[in-house]
């Protein structure tokens with residue numbers, strides 16, 4: 049197929065294609081004529097007819113009515129990443145446009161970050177980094193992850209991968225899902241279902257958040273929930289910052305309501321420099337790097353391409369995100 053005839057793919061990414069990882073541009077160019085947001089805005093009249101798909105590349109842009117109205121032939125918005133909380137699914141579907149994401153590509157790398165945060169926090173790795181001298185164990189006591197109880201809130205594909213890793217650490221695994229009990233996963237990793245999230249919070253040494261951000265999970269963890277946790281427990285968040293009430297978390301960490309927190313996500317990202325969370329010692333905050341591996345980013349691009357091609361060719365879509373009814 050001549051390049052000019054390839055469907056136009058609008059790349060929405062901070063920095064245009066320069067921000068897309070090296071090697072991925074070539075992969076995308078094999079299938080699509082790439083158009084950056086900057087180019088699009090300059091030659092909107094001419095380009096808008098050509099664009100059939102949009103690829104959102106590791107950023108949180110607003111896809112609004114105006115953009116949707118300017119793309120009459122748009123068929124699909126492919127999100128590279130699993131969370132689509134930055135997209136208005138109802139608005140997009142009202143334009144007859146499909147939304148896809150990449151749940152398979154991200155699950156291992158994000159589960160790894162969850163385990164890394166748990167281990168780093170439990171064994172005080174960040175505090176100890178570069179303190180390359182002999183210290184008495186008594187000054188550096190941490191907690192063992194092995195044998196501890198892990199509470200997973202959100203047993204989706206990432207939550208399950210966390211559970212598999214936790215099993216290898218001989219952890220006791222509890223989980224809570226709002227809608228669905230996962231009996232197969234329970235058996236595979238020996239996890240126990242807590243119908244009430246409160247029970248999980250009260251019993252866990254580590255609580256890890258792996259839910260999607262929705263109106264129901266916004267500030268799911270607030271003052272009350274933190275107060276239910278053990279004073280020796282650690283909260284780990286690899287989902288979205290807004291799932292945790294940050295004011296309540298500051299208070300809980302300052303007053304020994306919980307022992308520590310380890311966050312890969314905050315609200316907003318980044319936090320303002322003077323945010324009280326950044327001043328605490330019993331917290332680790334990483335810059336939303338759940339999917340930042342060579343392998344995951346490559347797979348995200350491949351999964352997004354497969355999704356777009358399925359939509360354009362009228363085939364079953366590997367990972368479609370439907371808007372909730374109502």
Ligand SMILES: O=C(O)C(=O)CO
Pocket residue numbers: 128129130131132154336337338339
């Ligand atoms: O996959 C996602 O939703 C992410 O958070 C990517 O970092």
